[in-house]
Amino acid sequence: MRVEVENTGASPVPCVGVLDGSESGLRYPRWAPVVRRGSETVARPGPVEDPLVGPLRRADVVTLSPGGTFDPTSAEGGRAYLPLSTFAAFRPAAPGRYTFELALDTREPEPERWLGRFGQGTDAERAGLLMAVRRIPAVLLVATVDVDVG
């Protein structure tokens, strides 16, 4: 499952991909994947193990110019982005139509909830990151795609 985020607006937009804890909903940005077959949910993120999620770093904040795209699961460029384990590990058990849904939620008013729990770097780095997070627009974006399994 390939994921791509595109800036369809006229201004540059800062954005952050799938970080440690994003998929479990432990930190922002939240990237919530789910796979459904009809009304049944057949795959979703596993249990929250512990909240020790890694840091947000400057390299993790990308600025998309108008029309620009990025893969939020690609660690290229030194970003700490992770694959979406829910999609990566999913194997259809039976033929049928499966709906893959991915929601990006950045609507967190407290920028500290983006920073993670350890490896926070210096106070100056942390302050700089909080500034950067404040510039990320608060959105809820949902994408779906249907896959027919024969």
Place this chain on the structure above:
Amino acid sequence: MTQSISDPNGLEIVDSDVQLEPEGVAPAPAAGLALADGVSSIPMQARGDPNGEGTVATLSLAPPDVAEEQASAPPIPIPRPIPVPIPIRRKTVSGRYRSSTVGFQLELRVDVDGATKLNKVSGDYYSVSGSTTAYFGSWRIAAPTVSVSATTVTVEGIAECTWNTAFTKARITIPRVLILQPQANATLTWFNAAGAQGATYVCAWESSAFRTIQWEQDSVTGTVPFVSYDTGSLPQPASSPARTLSVVTAFAEARIQLLTAGAPNVITNALAGADARWDEAELHAAMQANFSLWANVPQWKVYTLVATKFAEDGVRGIMYDASGVNQRQGMAVFYDAIKGADAATQRAQLRTYVHELGHCFNLLHSWQKGLAQPPQPLGPNGGLGDLSWMNYAWKFQPPAPAPGGEAAYWAAFPFQFTASELAHLRHAMRGHVIMGGNAFGTNAAEVDPLLFADREVDNSDLALELKAERSYLLGAPVVVELKLSSTSRKPVRTHGRLHPRDGLVHIAVQEPSGRVKAYRPLMPRCADDAQLLELDEQRPSAYESAYIGYGQDGFTFEQIGTYRLRAVYVADDGSSVVSPTLTLRVRSPLSPADEEVADLFTVDGQGELLYLLGSDAPALAPARAAMDEVLDRHPDHPLAVFARLVQGVNDERTFKTVTSDKTLELRSARTDEAVGRLGSVIEASSDGGGVDNITLNLVMRRLARAEAKAGDVDKATATLQAMPRAFADKGVKPSVVKVIATQAKQEKARLLHEVLGQTGDDGER
């Protein structure tokens, strides 16, 4: 014998308490057994019990030749016995050794044979002085050369050390002993690059475990601590034998010994607060209250609390001690999320306990190792393919096309750490692994030197400058002035949070010793609003002053010598604007009066009193008494102005105190005292001495408030109106004087409103 306490590797001879067997002399064989020739040709066998089973040698047991004795007897055909080689076992040499306590004590970890060998050796030095022992440093050899003879195991290699030494080449010899014999001593000798011999340590066998940790576990009412899981209960990989694993035995397989310690207390869930959920602060408080071995120091002691549920839903466990100075001392599991008696649940419980304890050893999640400082290599598929206690079952994702997910994890997981994790647990430098040592996920220095390095590109249009006196008498409060200026012809909008307590300006201090530390304000605060300002031709700069003589780490300038300071301002866009280096000197007291005043300014609590500009807090009574003594005994000393400043500002405020019986007491402003003391500060500062201009600005406004509170509004107004002229006379720039005039006007309006309840357009009466 010569000794150098700065380099334990360079000592000539260290230990004479333990008898060393000469190299090449075989240990005494066990009774009735003799070692056959050719043993050394038998290769090392990695098999069996990591706690002792090892190489195999052969022994020929030949019965006496009876043929000649029976020569006269009728020849009876007797079948001649065929010598049967009986294998005997030799002990492995891997494990932990310790030298005796003369000068330096060495803990030596040899990891070169046995089923889980990593082919590494490492050690920690402890400096022993009298009845005290202090950690000195660590070393390790990542890839030593190991040679095995019939009688000896020899390990050689170049060590990485945590201190500077020329003696980095190590040779360790350990006699091989038979299975029934006691373990032999290990002898370590250091050499320098030229081959000159350094120190020799003879270390006695201590344990087959590479580390020993005391583990204390408490539980909350209604929870049941995990006991054990039979790995044969559910399908598992063929390479993983069925066995019963507890938390202790799971770590024992890694050759880490957990010794249960302390009485297992049952704690009331009331400590979790009204919501009955545990957050990190509550867990930390519970640890401090109930971990009988707890201390805020690095120590091989760890605490587990079996709690009910975490503040956030679904969390199974947490290593909650991930901030502050001495981290990783405690972890918790959350029973409501992990409970259950079926095999799969018990298996998952075991994993959660071992996983969280792994964090206490400074192990990161499998996919996080690249985020460590410094980054560590990741396992397969970005670490997600690790078959480790530290991976998540549902996140397990080996390289394609192998299936991932929880079922795939459990089908392949052999209940163990990865080799790199084992290397960390067994051989990491002590501070990187010991509980209370390096911060979680890092072994970095206190201050990132790059943070305060000059920026190669700076397009921020801003400049930051630090100013202070050139020298300070020891004990004098060090106040720095921070100046933020625009370097652009166009107006620059930015935030005006220049005080370090707001967290957007950071100051690094290089001490006379060369050590660099970050100044950490005593009471950092959250700057909720940006305090936006526009720097332009009318107002090209913004100023702030900050007392940095005392912070969370105590006094900043308590040594005599030269200090170098740099500050970094974090702008709205994330730019880091670094100041040039400011140099200041702290000088020795010149007279007995200087010395006495210096002592009085450094008594306990004095730093807090200066930082807070006075306080009625009972705990600071000794510091207030010291201030009184400065004024009583040395009223004309140059530093007496700071005592008057602290007392005058505190006199002017109404002070609230919560008494021991939880009642609130209000102390009214002491206006007469405030007027007298603050007036003296202004007078002392009028001719170049006294306090800095920004503090003087504050003092004049506080004086006006005291005068207004005393009912003399005219005098208060006059004090404020005199401010611009006073600073102009001191040579302050007109643009700054203009800002001061505005501040005085605003202060006047505020005073009239607060003291007299009046309002007006601009505060004019």
